[in-house]
Amino acid sequence: MSMELSPRLMAIATWFTGEESMADIGTDHGYLPVALIEKKIIAKAFACDINKKPLEKARKFIKDNGLNNCIETRLGSGLSVLQPGEAEVIVMAGMGGILITELLEAEVLIAGAAKKLIIQPMNNQPVVRRYLETHGFKIIHEDLAQESNRIYEIIVAAPGTMSINDVLDYQLGYQAIQTRHPLLKAHINRKIYLEEKICDSTRGKTSLIAKKQFKESKTYILRLNEVKKCL
Ligand SMILES: C[S@@+](CC[C@H](N)C(=O)[O-])C[C@H]1O[C@@H](n2cnc3c(N)ncnc32)[C@H](O)[C@@H]1O
Known part of the structure; x- marks a missing residue:
C-alpha cells in the first residue's frame, strides 16, 4: 500500500541523508516511518507515542504495509523509549515547541547521541532555536513547508555549537534571510x-x-x- 506524504512530512523526509535508523517521537498515524522505509530512505524505524490509541493506529498501518520487521512501535513519553544511539535521526514533529524542548531536556544523553534531530514545532519555534543553541546543538538546516495557508518551520539540528546574534534568526529561522527559501x-x-x-x-x-x-x-x-x- 504505497502512500504519498503531505508537503510537511515530505519536507521532513528530504532531510534524511543516508542514515540507517530513525525514531518518530509522537508518531500518531505512523505515516512518516512507513514512507521512509517504503522509499528505502532508512532501514530501521521506531514509531513512538505516549498514547495508546495513536500507537494502535500506527501499529495497524505498519502491519497493513507489511513492515513489522522494519518498524518497532514503542509506547512512552518522548525519547525515554529509546536507548542512546539506537536511532541515528530523531524526528519530533507536530508537537508544541515547549513540549519538544522539555522532551529533549528530559533525555539529554539520548538526544545528544543522535546524529541528527529533525524538529517541526507547531508553535514557539524561537524557544526551540534558543534551546538548541544553549544545550549543545547547532542548526544545520532550516526549511519551510506549506499546506493550504499554513507554513510549517522545520529545524534540522546536530550535536555541536552555534551562536545566534540576530533576533530574526530565532524568529524566522536560523540564517533564513541569507538562504532565502522560496516560502520566506x-x-x-x-x-x-x-x-x-x-x-x-x-x-x-x-x-x-x-x-x-x-x-x-x-x-x-x-x-x-x-x-x-x-x-
Ligand atoms: C499532532 S500529532 C503529530 C503526528 C506526527 N508526528 C505528525 O507530525 O504528523 C502529535 C502526537 O504526539 C503525541 N505525543 C504527545 N505528547 C507526547 C510525548 N510526551 N511523547 C510522545 N508522544 C507524544 C500525541 O499522542 C500525538 O499522537
Whole structure:
C-alpha cells in the first residue's frame, strides 16, 4: 500500500541523508516511518507515542504495509523509549515547541547521541532555536513547508555549537534571510499578520505589559517589512 506524504512530512523526509535508523517521537498515524522505509530512505524505524490509541493506529498501518520487521512501535513519553544511539535521526514533529524542548531536556544523553534531530514545532519555534543553541546543538538546516495557508518551520539540528546574534534568526529561522527559501516571503507575511493581531489587542491598553508588547510588536513588524523589501 504505497502512500504519498503531505508537503510537511515530505519536507521532513528530504532531510534524511543516508542514515540507517530513525525514531518518530509522537508518531500518531505512523505515516512518516512507513514512507521512509517504503522509499528505502532508512532501514530501521521506531514509531513512538505516549498514547495508546495513536500507537494502535500506527501499529495497524505498519502491519497493513507489511513492515513489522522494519518498524518497532514503542509506547512512552518522548525519547525515554529509546536507548542512546539506537536511532541515528530523531524526528519530533507536530508537537508544541515547549513540549519538544522539555522532551529533549528530559533525555539529554539520548538526544545528544543522535546524529541528527529533525524538529517541526507547531508553535514557539524561537524557544526551540534558543534551546538548541544553549544545550549543545547547532542548526544545520532550516526549511519551510506549506499546506493550504499554513507554513510549517522545520529545524534540522546536530550535536555541536552555534551562536545566534540576530533576533530574526530565532524568529524566522536560523540564517533564513541569507538562504532565502522560496516560502520566506509568505512566511514573513504570516508573521506580520500575527504581530498585527497582537498590536490590535494591545493598542491603547494602559498596563505596562501591554504597552511593552505593543512596542515590541511594532518594532518587529518594522524589521520584518525591511527584510521583505530586500528579498
Ligand atoms: C499532532 S500529532 C503529530 C503526528 C506526527 N508526528 C505528525 O507530525 O504528523 C502529535 C502526537 O504526539 C503525541 N505525543 C504527545 N505528547 C507526547 C510525548 N510526551 N511523547 C510522545 N508522544 C507524544 C500525541 O499522542 C500525538 O499522537
